[in-house]
Amino acid sequence: MTVRDLLTSEKFSAISLPDESREIKNVYIGDLLSWVMGRAKADDAWITIMSNVNILAVASLADTSCIILAEGVTVDETIKATAMDKEINILTTNMNIYETAIYLNGLL
Amino acid sequence: MKKYFYDLHIHSCLSPCGDDDATPCSIAGIGKLNGLDIMALTDHNTAKNCPAFFKAAKAYGIIAVAGMELTTAEDIHMVCLFRTLEDALACDEALKEKRILMPNRPKIFGRQLIMDEDDNIIAEEENILSFATNLSFDEVPEFIKGFNGVCFPAHIDRPSNSVIAVLGAFPPNHSFPCAEMHGRERVTDYAVMASIKTEKMVFSSDAHQLLYIKEATDFIELPDDDENAVENLFKALGF
Known part of the structure; x- marks a missing residue:
């Protein structure tokens, strides 16, 4: 499944989409960035509610395929621009983290 | 110049986790015994014990700073200090709108006692104080500035409720001239991580019990002018 495939569902919308062809191989969930840093893996879709600019550094470090902001969380314009610049896909969904995880599980 | 021995992060019995x-x-009395010159009272998300602390500190000849330890939406602790008691109390009032108001459960979290300067309980805060507010880490400095206050990240060397633990690192381009550390170990490493000068690191106790209030170990050099010590302190910290 790719990030593009997720966006075909109305449940997700793109905040930053520099590379929609990124493959999603697995899912990681977490909000404590110091924790996520050492545990999220390459090609994970990372579900979080954290919207601080540091999510970009963590996603970049772990090389996740996309960040999914749950519960309708969004980010400001500066973070959006930086995400495009650093080539980090960010999606948002109104589903909560559990619902998002279940939804992804059905697709993987 | 004069050496002012300090402890800028102390909890009272108003913090749920603070000893009664x-x-x-x-x-203030322990601060006097320990040889401190400047002390800040920083309860979780409130300054309501600062009026009593100011009176007691004055009686003991201690320079009191009104403050609070604000919990951000991300559960990061920030030390907030104010130029005057009135500023702190105005911030306290405004912060009430930003708190998640849930009744305290004293048996689980501890009591939240508001005292007068003679150790009489004058009220008990009903809602739990230590929980997150809805102010994000990025929003707090501006909010505190609105009350002529200054703020900086608390205990950045601790594994919980610190900016580094929660956000993985200091956000790039942050505007904090100083930060608080709990211990002196790895101060150089943390200074680099925070892009803050080593000499701007503040070492405070975060005492929740009288026993842990600092001895006269850390000082800051300020003009020999007790009247303006708080303003001079803020300047010396880089604000």
């Missing part, structure tokens, strides 16, 4: 014996009066 840590009354504003006792805190």
